Amino acid sequence: MSEPNASATASLAEEAAKLDAADELSAKRADFILDDTVYLDGNSLGALPAAVPARLADVVAREWGRLRIRSWGESGWWTAPERIGDRVGRLVGAAPGQVVVGDSTSVNVFKALVGAIRIAQGQSAGRDVARDEILVDESTFPTDGYIAESAARMTGCALRPVPAAEMAAAVGPRTAVALVNHVDYRTGRLHDLPGITAAGHAAGALVVWDLCHSAGALPVGLDEHGVDLAVGCTYKYLNGGPGSPAYLYVAREHQPRFDSPLPGWNSHADPFGMAPAYVPADGALRGRVGTPDILSMLALEAALDVWDGVSTAAVRAKSLALTDFFLRCVGAYVPAGRVESLTPAAHGERGSQVALRCADAGEVMAELIRRGVVGDFRHPDVLRFGFTPLYTGFADTERAARVLAAVLAGAPGEVA
Amino acid sequence: MSEPNASATASLAEEAAKLDAADELSAKRADFILDDTVYLDGNSLGALPAAVPARLADVVAREWGRLRIRSWGESGWWTAPERIGDRVGRLVGAAPGQVVVGDSTSVNVFKALVGAIRIAQGQSAGRDVARDEILVDESTFPTDGYIAESAARMTGCALRPVPAAEMAAAVGPRTAVALVNHVDYRTGRLHDLPGITAAGHAAGALVVWDLCHSAGALPVGLDEHGVDLAVGCTYKYLNGGPGSPAYLYVAREHQPRFDSPLPGWNSHADPFGMAPAYVPADGALRGRVGTPDILSMLALEAALDVWDGVSTAAVRAKSLALTDFFLRCVGAYVPAGRVESLTPAAHGERGSQVALRCADAGEVMAELIRRGVVGDFRHPDVLRFGFTPLYTGFADTERAARVLAAVLAGAPGEVA
The missing domain is CATH 3.90.1150.10 (Aspartate Aminotransferase, domain 1)
Known part of the structure; x- marks a missing residue:
């Protein structure tokens, strides 16, 4: 040749x-910090935004090193998951108050799926046919499938893999939830978010979207298309850094019935009351679990500045x-x-x-x-x-x- | 006065x-970076170890900024959870290969409890009496109780709060697992880890210890006392930084039967094979879930240097x-x-x-x-x-x- x-x-x-x-x-x-290479792996790990090093140095030296425990309040650490969630929300078409940042994508898939199953089953209470089926797109990034299998096992549901192209036709009266990757991680194929979401709703099911390969690369329109729940990572097109925390979107209409399988103290209505009984907070922060990973989260926050305007x-x-x-x-x-x-x-x-x-x-x-x-x-x-x-x-x-x-x-x- | x-x-x-x-x-x-204050809140957030700022700056500027995606291999990011886990292990009396770092304490409590229930029920298969009870010390840090309630609900178990002082007497033939805080977060009382663990075993149950307020403050002796599973945070006496990742200990004898409720792709035997079927890795890394939070994790690794010697x-x-x-x-x-x-x-x-x-x-x-x-x-x-x-x-x-x-x-x- x-x-x-x-x-x-x-x-x-x-x-x-x-x-x-x-x-x-x-x-x-x-x-961004770039060099002579052509970096076409930002769909795996985004390049370093230039603002991150100085901001993270300040978080470490001043907020942790000097203010120490006071930074939970004074430096806004405690509210970072919802504050940064709103900034991610803007990029995926979610109005404020519906996204929290924290945990890995896998953990958020678990919260979203179990939460969605409980909502779907609650909506169908009293019907003759049980909602006991989880659909997952069969070419999914593997972790979604593994976690869906665990969610199915722990909720008494069956898991059924379906090609994404057939998902809209496959949802049916037994479907509690369908889990779909917005963009296929291997082929780059964009799946039909509005169509599959509408088909899911028509069948009485909820649809959970994995936005890992779409957020920051294209408009998602979560609110516009009536998406129920969604998850995504922040280290690809959002450039949050290696293993930066993922996020969970719970549409406002579902929040009062969102019943997390991981009800950590950060999602309690009065977290510092230290009450033995769990009472969930209202809103998106019901999706929080444990103490948020502040260094990675504030690096992400600085990284999101590149999206201004x-x-x-x-x-x-x-x-x-x-x-x-x-x-x-x-x-x-x-x-x-x-x-x-x-x-x-x-x-x-x-x-x-x-x-x-x-x-x-x-x-x-x-x-x-x-x-x-x-x-x-x-x-x-x-x-x-x-x-x-x-x-x-x-x-x-x-x-x-x-x-x-x-x-x-x-x-x-x-x-x- | x-x-x-x-x-x-x-x-x-x-x-x-x-x-x-x-x-x-x-x-x-x-x-450590100290100042004129007397800082007696290291049981909530440890002070900043002096080595962290320079190390984290290098992780950001060189490993992320210059090597980018290559750092998953070349900078040892991928193996950080088990490498750092072994360093935490030394401080809690665990031989190498039994501890992984990652996720929050709350998420690890969920993995540990559900994993322990499955092991205990597997060991009791064929008995007349079901092992369907979780005990938790009634003065527990709240998140452990909330997560235990969720674990109970999702595994069909009952949750029973018991004073820690009565825990050894309370474990019985129906007990699958007891969850106990090694040191009470409020009073500072140290609970009897060897005695409660032995009593649990005598009843055929497993015991999970929460080491948040003991690791780095006193010898724990996980292996010596035959502890089954344990979790803990790293931001208190281990000085890992705000919200630094927690850890999970699964005793070597239990690892082959540890069946995680959060089987993310990082715990797969061949994570880059991207196979649709989940096959768990051997050893401690079976406790991993999703992509590890590298910035926070490597800050923790640098922080652990203070323990050398x-x-x-x-x-x-x-x-x-x-x-x-x-x-x-x-x-x-x-x-x-x-x-x-x-x-x-x-x-x-x-x-x-x-x-x-x-x-x-x-x-x-x-x-x-x-x-x-x-x-x-x-x-x-x-x-x-x-x-x-x-x-x-x-x-x-x-x-x-x-x-x-x-x-x-x-x-x-x-x-x-």
Whole structure:
């Protein structure tokens, strides 16, 4: 195989420069710590926002080191989960008071599912048919499936995996809750949140959405589409840092009946009353559990500053332009048949990543990383490239496709 | 009321100076960021270890900012929960491979209780009498009771609160598990870990210990006393920082049957295989759930360096000397009857805090804090003073009692 021909390269590189020059989000790059690599793994771990190091140093040295215990009140530690939850909420279309940050995504899936089952069963009390079924999209990120299996076992429900494309048709009179990933972690396929949610409601079920691969990459519209509950992580497109706390959305209408399986003291109506009987707090903070992880949470809060003044519509427009452009560059540079895109061509079905099926994907990705293009590999044969509109440009995108073509052509390594 | 007389003060201050001069742990103070206040709230939030700020800055700037996704492997992020777990393990008498760090204490109580119930019921399969009872010490920190209630509800068990002093006698043929706080958060009473554990085993039950107020303050001896499972936080005597991750101990003998109610992908035998079926990992990491909170976890790891070369026996000896000395100073300075110690006089029943019942405790503590002595207040009438042997000295202790006496005497404020 040959390398991409020079005229195609020159033409696309020129187009990339024009697109970058016209990009209204390009100034946001300065808000991140970047380097010479093309970082296309922000769908796994977002890059470091420039404001985080100084803010975290202040949290450690002053709030913890000097104020110590007083910071729970004076530095706003105690209320951080709901305060930061509201900021995440804005990015996923949730009005204030419905999102709390804390715990891992897995733990939040457990809260959301058991909570949803209890609400659905409560709504169906007295019916002839039991609501004793949990549906999960069968290509789910694994942890959702494992946790759903545990939730099913502990609530006496059955778990039934269903392809996401068939989810709307599969919900039925026995369905208590359907758990769906908004964007498939492997293929980058965007699932139909409004349609599946409406179908779930029509069947009397609740729908829980996992937003890990959509929040910060595209508008979600939780309130607009009447979503019941949702969870997501904050370390991908929200750039909160490694293992930063996840979040739980409980729609306002469900909050009075949200009955958490993890009723820790932080969700008590009077947490410092230290009463032996549990009385849940009102509102989103009913989803809290134990003492929040302050260092990680306040790093996340600082990271969210990059979203000030950013509309998710603009992010979505750039995301689609980036993935379109990447697919075009790959089409121009990589010999036909050498890779196959698993990511849908239709915009309405695409998240913010491109997944390419490729023989020797593990070795190819290792070589890409050596040459300064960082994506990731998903067993057994998938190259994943995540496009983070706040800090990825079109020149980066062209270069990634060019280096990919060179690697696939077996050309000597050269970091462009 | 009068202030303490000058000769008593001079005599105890002199004794404090001698005790500090002879204290083999006194050099450890230099490992912490301290100031002019007497900080006796390390049983709520430990002081900042001096090594943490630089380490955390490096984690943020280099590991996250520069290495980004590579740090999961190259910087040892992925294995942090079990690596740091082993370091916590040494401090609570657990051989390596039995402790993982992650999640909050509340979430770990849920894992431990449900896991213990399943093991106990498995061991009793085929018996006539069901093991369907959870005992909890009735003065427990509230979150343990709330979570125990949820665990009971979700496993079909009954929850029965029992005074810790009667726990050994209360375990019976129906008991699946007893949940006991090693040290009572309010009174500072140390409960009988070896005796209650042995009584539980004699009845065929498991015992889960909450070590929040003992780990880092006294030897726990988990392996030595045959403890089944245990949980604890790391932000009190272990100084891990606000909301730093908690830990879960599962004794080696129980690990093959530990069946977590929160089987997240981090506890899978092959987490990156992304298999739809859950297969638990062997060993302690079966207690992991979702992606670990790296910033908080690595701050904790740096904080644990202060324990290098420290024996928990030495810590315990100093802890008892401090609390003894505080009680003596209070006895000498505070008029009889003005406060009442809730903390047992017997060393074998005392943790590392002194709790004084006092009228107007809320106002008294607020004034103490204004005068530079930081303890805390527990509703409705308790002053808590935590003694952290690594950074609290005898002169601090004498001063705290002296300021307390002055506050109680209504004398004009003067920070000594």
